[in-house]
């Protein structure tokens with residue numbers, strides 16, 4: 260089940276249907292060797308794992324889950340290239356995150372993503388020096404988009420990490436004039452009013468709004484989001500695809516009970532200190548693929564906490580087969 264059909268736009272002249280991004284999108288982890296170097300060889304198996312075990316057909320590379328901001332530009336380029344190459348003929352979409360603190364670095368990554376055949380780029384706001392208003396953020400996106408004008412550009416809103424609390428709807432107003440390649444959002448905030456206002460702006464233009472808080476995806480679906488990007492779809496993708504199907508069929512009771520189960524797992528994980536490092540260890544155990552350690556400043560967790568989370572995933576979601 261890939262498409263959230265209820266919220267699909269048909270017949271839009273602004274953006275061809277084939278360009279739209281729908282369904283569950285895994286925000287990929289970055290496989291590292293035990294000495295902290297890229298372990299690119301894992302990516303081929305990773306693609307197959309997502310397709311065959313999770314029924315997940317699109318990826319979001321070098322984002323938060325991929326530790327994008329902890330990687331060098333060279334590493335980010337190698338990852339983008341490997342993901343695009345391994346995904347070819349298999350996955351639907353490869354979205355490459357190119358956000359950086361320096362607009363020049365983002366432009367370089369955007370040009371590179373275009374050169375390796377990415378389907379889209381996403382850009383988070385710089386979060387050391389932050390844009391002081393929506394217009395400043397639009398100008399930043401404009402300069403990044405201009406470096407890869409042929410690639411659909413998504414703004415990545417993640418206020419809990421960036422500390423940027425701009426109204427996203429304001430960022431959208433008139434953006435098509437400044438960023439002609441703009442095609443939508445990855446919205447990882449919890450303000451459902453702002454989310455709705457973004458859907459109402461994006462939908463008539465044929466753009467996609469992808470939701471990014473896995474715990475409450477069910478709250479975003481009836482507001483018209485087109486798909487969802489998240490870390491848990493790496494190992495709970497099969498399970499959450501069932502939630503999407505239940506929602507599409509109008510079986511809200513089932514959809515709710517599935518969403519509650521993912522919430523229970525994440526609430527339990529949070530009580531143990533769940534962060535990207537623990538998440539990455541969970542993925543190694545669930546997939547059998549060697550994701551390796553996180554990169555500093557993140558530190559690995561003792562294996563008993565990780566195993567407790569995996570056990571809960573097994574019991575509650577039937578994920579992570581033994």
Ligand SMILES: CC(=O)N[C@H](C=O)[C@@H](O)[C@H](O)[C@H](O)CO
Nearest residue numbers: 323447471472473474489490491
């Ligand atoms: C901050 C962060 O990494 N958010 C992810 C994507 O936006 C989510 O997929 C979360 O990992 C997920 O919702 C679990 O809290």
Ligand SMILES: CC(=O)C(=O)O
Nearest residue numbers: 286322323324489490
């Ligand atoms: C979850 C997500 O979208 C990210 O890791 O960037």
